[in-house]
Amino acid sequence: MNKQHQRITSLVICSILLLLQPFHVHPHTVCIIGSGIGGASVAHFLRRYSDPKTIGQIRIFERNGVVGGRMATVTIAGETFEAGGSILHPKNYHALNYTKYLNLQASKPKHADDSLSLGIWDGHKFVYKTLNSKSNLPIIRRLVSFANSIIMLLRYGVFSLFRMSSFVEVAVNKFLRYYEVFESRPVFESVEGMLKWAGLYNLTRRTLGEELVEVGLSPLLIQELVTIITRINYGQSVNISGLAGAVSLAGSGGGLWAVEGGNWQMAAGLINRSDVVLHLHEEIESVSYLGDVYELNSTEGKSYNCQVAVVATPLDELNILFNPGISIPPRKLQHTHATFVRGLLNPAYFGLDEISDIPELVGTIESVDLPFTSISILKQHEKDMTYKIFSRKPMADALLDDIFSLRVETIKINWAAYPHYHAPETYAPFILDGKHLYYFNAFENAASTMETSAVSAENIARLILLRLSGQVDYSSPNLQSFSNDSAENHSEL
Template identity: 35%
Template structure:
């Protein structure tokens, strides 16, 4: 029994202090921070506020600045008194942070409504889902050989390695760069995947060009509006998002963001941050944030600042950096423009080769990378609140459709896709980076106690990627503040964790 108590005592001494009483570990270096600012209230910013509160405790003041709507790229539009997702719509079943948010906030999973998918090449439907899973598998094998099996094994291997991040973060480990984070999960293989095209990786894997053109390309077009030249890592993220085990939040995914702000007891400031300037007191640096509100302007001093908004010029976040030796207002790269058009009307099924709409069996249509095609996908969508008696509209009825396209649809294009329509709502997004091989990954640490969250998007853009980055920055900020260097950028973490246990 004495040995057992001694073991438990030693275990408690060695356990990493990742949350709770931050002041107790900061006594030798001046105590916990007084005020922390987060710029941006999308999923990344609100998750960061939540995790900062977890790790720094209840005393620190957490201010979240947002110039627009809480939720950022998680947003809805209203049609006929019902709301529909216009931004980020799907979440993977293995997204553990998002699952945990929903559980903590008491939110519910949205009831799924079945619907079949097809691929259209501009002239005809070349691939279609049926009601029979085994028949679908047989058709894939008959048309593409074992390419789909090789692809599935590749995606599963990547996801299995990526899942390690949850163990690392549960034990309190953080990373000072996106490269360090990816390297800890998949070694140089993951880092190289951010630098080479998806098509090259798949061809090397033994996936046929036929399969890439007819299956992979349509998935890239609907998820990222881009082609198979995007880097392999973000391609794998996209392919994971094309699986069947997906979900969404009842009432809208943006409810997670507003819920996290409340859970964090954060102060929401409806303001546009204009400048971030360092203020030095000996070796200590703080940050002066200047901002504009609807009623005037102001400024505040913060110990730690997290930028959870893109800094690329194409997005125009409006934040300027003054007084730094090297500016980072404009990081390299651009964000990709994609247009979400929500239409209430009658789909023109004849365009897809089905003159009788009653015979059109598909809820969504993806498209191949064909020059004459002006849209990436068209899908019948369900509202964010789905009642028990809800049913998807049949093609011969007026329904709600969401069309993704690189440019706003003109009247001729709308008439091509729809026999007639009652309303059209257009949302233009700078939704995700314009991916290119060898473009590099932005920094996480811009300056002492000044962090940048959105750099993770250049590895892969998704709600869970932002949530992982939020947890990493909260841990990194905590360890940097408390000078716990042994919790940052450690090697062979799987072995270390097993040793700790």
């Protein structure tokens, strides 16, 4: 009996000792669908905010042969130009940090130049046109710029322009809350919660037009200047939501910049330095939850298992089969057709005598009869120029032959660029199945830019890590930053 008692005691002690030993937890594997700035940023922040014991292998799947998503470039006349997301705001702090982290160079886009001549075209005439000086003398350029400021103030009103600027500044300052330190910034399970915390939610309940009327802008300013900005930046009218409109207006201010050689390098650089297994030319056809892992099946006939799956591409025009099924609000994407032409505009099309009379940036008012939203000069060559045209529909060759007196080279790109905004907005969930299937692009219904993508991606990464850790209080997340610069580079990028 004494020996039996000793045996039982020994077993109990061994059991206790075993329980006190730390469990060997395998790192979680993550699959990300999409290699744009969103998918690349999710991978970056997962590595930055976790150690190798938490997040193991990360796979990124890209159906195309290059990374970057809606950030891409075209080469025309031997020059490289942005074809997708082209400009960044001076307060886009994630993009600024990416640029420094990756040793990229910032540059000032030609169309962000304050001295750029502007004309607003109604289909028959220029209803507004700035003065233009071909002089390179700084004193002359300053005088012309001052004269244009006076002309704008007289046409649209000092107070209206001031109120527009104030409207944008208030929205930008609220957005800056997303850069606050972790201790004062919660992790968000929904887009609505994320917007309400920053004080931006109400801007998605009404249209930009309604918001600007309430703050006191003149009808002429809304009809002309505001409209051409929303048409250029989002391909849509002032009927977009107030928040998308404020973001669009912020993108027309001063200090705008881009990455020298192409903004896509931010996505490529983040992927390079995030220890990622990259799958180019591999589209995901189905995502199935098998109880403890997600099985992703690709067009290459391969299957991959991951504990966490992140959809970092718009689901609106994809045919990914989810099992079990998911439910998201219906949404349409706004297609923007970008047409690049090396040649010369036809001044007669605009009712002018000389090509030099055509402004460097031609914007258009809202009208179904107008075939394009904007035309801008990207580069002036010795005998011709490179232009970029935005339109809601493809530009037919016959129409281009009317607009241009000379066409040497033409490139056409159809972008499923942004959501078609309306008010009030509805949002897909960040967590698609209540487990570990995440939808990064849910935030796009608030606003779609490179920077809002990075902000959404950081929240998704933090949300993943907190839910994997079992932490239930997202108002004071227990996360820290880890350094990881030993990643393998991908030569194909």
